[in-house]
Amino acid sequence: MRGSQSTAASTLKLCAVWSRCRTEPFVLSLSKHQRAGTHYCRLDVLLRRVLFGGAQLAVLFLALLLTLIPRVQADTTITINNVDPVPVGFNDQTAVAPIGGNAGVTLGEQRLQVFVFAADVWASILDSSVEIVVQATFSPLPCDMTSAVLGAAGPIRLFANFPSDVEHRQADVWYPAALSNALAVQDLSPGPADAELLHEPYNDDIAAFSNGDIDGNPNCLPGDWYYDFNTPAAKGTISLLNVVMHELAHGVGLVNFIDPDTGTPPLDLPDVHSTAVYDTSLSKHWHEMRNDERLISQLNQGSLVWDGEAVTEAAADFLAFRAELEILSPTGLKGQYDVRLANFGPVLALNAESEPIELENDLIGEPTDACEPLKNRLRGDIALVSRGHCPFTLKVAHAQAAGASAVLVVNDVPGDPIVMDGDGAGISIPAVSVGQEAGTALMDELTNSRGSAVKAVLRVNPDQLVGADEHGRVLLYAPPTLELGSSISHWDPSATPNLLMEPFLNSDLDAASEVDLTRFQLQDIGWTVLDESQEADEERQE
Secondary structure, eight states, X not given: OOSSSOOSSOEEEOOOSOOOOSOBTTBOOOOEEEETTEEEEEOOOOEEEEEETXXXXXXXXXXXXXXXSOOXXXXXXXXXXXXXXXXXXXXXXXXXXXXXXXXXXXHHHHHHHHHHHHHHHHHHXXXXXXOEEXXXXXXOOOBOSSOBOOXXXXXXXXXXXXXXXXXXXOTTOBEEHHHHHHHHTSOSSOSSOOSSTTOTTOOOSEEEEEOTTSTTOTTSOSSOEEOOSSSOOOTTOEEHHHHHHHHHHHHTTOOOOOOTTTOOOGGGOOBTTGGGEEETTTTEEGGGSOHHHHHHHTTOTTTEEEOOHHHHHHHHHHSOEEEEEEEEESGGGOEEEEEEEOSSSOOOOSSOOOEEEEEOOOSSSSTTSOOSOOSSOOTTOEEEEEOOSSOHHHHHHHHHHXXXXXXXXXXXXXXXXXXXXXXXXXXXXXXXXXXHHHHHHHHHHHHHSTTOOEEEEEEEEEEEETTBOTTSOBXXXXXXXXOTTTXXXXXXXXXXXXXXXXXXXXXXXXXXXXXXXXXXXXXXXXXXXXOHHHHHHHHHHO
């Protein structure tokens, strides 16, 4: 979860596929071969631990492959190779009723239909003349009430220095199998689909895992998979489609392979993802750094960005302008303060007028929490309330009913302004969070000033995007404590609105219709992608 009381919409902590390529207990194999001048590295299985709704969750992750860059028409085929035995996983014969767009009448059919649907979505975006084969399994994986292996997807092989006429293919750089095949315009590991999971001859491009024990098992995590792909996941369920879409994007190349313990790349060659990772404090891309510099950089929160032209140009189409709070008076508080706009309610105005800030008091319990209807009329003032004891949306609703023009929510723990989620139905005024230090100073001033006015302006800065640096480069997830499988290979959660490739799978996503910056990030690593107008033209032609 993003916060202890932040959301009515739950979040899933996700893991980025591979972060290592070396022989270890959790990496079953690693090999380097020469084949007509082509290097390849085979990566089989990686086990990671992540958080799911506050509970520990061990998640198995591999990697996948897809495409980006303008084109005329996509003829991409992504095939699901079902390697489950009968009668488990995709072959589970338990009878179920069709749900929404998923017409499957057995549990196995519905699972497979979600995978096929996700594959078709990516195939409509990516451009590859070589079939992409995903060997998939939906069999039981480790699971209990507090932890589970949810699933995984990833490339079975990486390739470097393969033959290609594409100018942007970089020499001495690892590419995942599907992208390698697309750039080479040939199958670099040809042959029939593999008969078994992660078994010789390793002809398939991607391996994908999902946990079949999650459904209807009282001893395995609360909440079942949600199998419809036309509607948002029902409350208390997990959207399989959003999970599969996220993981396939990792598998198609949105993952780095740098060893987080030593900073070394596999076989001393950088991966294509790492060539676009840039540290603003060191002024270097990851492939330009020494190993010791990468170890420092992977913890450089706020300084690690994606330095890709396609993403940077598109960022303003997907990210909101940063919210700003400027205190005009009294002199002791005058200045600009960091705030974060809530994920519900309207946006702030570009040219807002100054308004008084008023500390609220509902005269019940914690008087400033606004968990009860407010006793005073605000007449367009900005309401200042404390965090805690009730949902953010209830606080804002009470301030709105009292006549507030906006709401400032003060964090109750040290740190940056927090994410505020919730159902914004009926909310017509903007709300922002402010850090504990700044918020406490405002509260103290209003408590001790005996009626002296605190005048402020809440507005947006059109020159700064939420989740990007001052140059518009989108921030990568680099928490000060390394999170294996999450650090570096995701967008920073500060991005607003939420993005598909954040480390948390947010319930407000609809990956079936919008993959946001993911398509542009894939373009930056070398994929050719269909733009949305071309996708619409193809749909009409069909």
